[in-house]
Amino acid sequence: MPSPLAHALAGLTVHVATAPAGELASRRRAAVTVGAALAPxxxxxWRLLDGVNHHQAQGHSIGVGLVVAAAVTLVAAAGRAPRPWALGLAALAGxxxxxxxxxxxxxTSPPIGLMALWPFSAGYFKSPWSLFLDIGRTLNWRTVRHDVVAIAWEVAVLCPVLIAAWRGRARRRAGAWHGARVREQISG
Ligand SMILES: [Zn+2]
Structure with a gap:
């Protein structure tokens, strides 16, 4: 599995790339998106309840993601947040x-892959291409050294994606501002 830092970076990138104008600075929306990116x-x-490993089973599926998105929408609506369904969608994206x-x-930890399409399929899915290294879960010098390299690689891959999302946003905003100025000049 990638590290929590990688999942947080991916969640933040999703927030930056998809937040509507005026909601980029919304701490609530950012927290929902990053929180949902970490939650699976x-x-x-679950192992604490029955002693069985449930990692990357139903808890790593789009089906549970839809339930979480519905729960976020309901909680946001109960708290009278503006556009609660948009917060639900942000959670689903994260x-x-x-x-x-x-x-x-x-x-490297069986079962290999994740039950991504549950409840539509109980199969375990895995991309044939691997971009990130597995984070070791045991504490010894070799694992720690491997994990430092793995996390450095995650940062090297994901930070440029976050910066690209940020720049893409800034370019879109500059384009919209320029378009508004041109329309003002034509109508004025
Ligand atoms: Zn995971």
Missing amino acids: DLDFA WTSHLLLDLLNVD
Whole structure:
């Protein structure tokens, strides 16, 4: 699995790329998107209930992502947040970014892959191409050294994507501003 830092970076990128104008600075929207991008790995905690490993099973699926998005929408509506369905969609986008990163990860812990399409399919899916290294879960010097390299690689891959999303936004805003100025001059 990629590190929590990689999932947080991906969630932040999704927020920057998809936030409507005026909501980029919304801490609530950013927190929902990044939180949803981190949340699927909470399935580690299921083991505490029955002693069985449920990691990357139903908790790593688009089906649970849809349930989480619906729950976020309901909570936002109950809290009278503006456009609650948009927060639900932000949660779904963050959740999906987690599945995408995990699909692109070297996976060395059986079962290999994730139950990404549950409840439509109970199969485990894995991309044939791996972009990220597996983060080791045992604490010894070799694992720590491997994890430092893996996290550095994640940052090297994901930070340019975040910067590109930011620049793409700035370019779109500059284009919209220029278009408005031209229309003003034509009508004036
Ligand atoms: Zn995961």
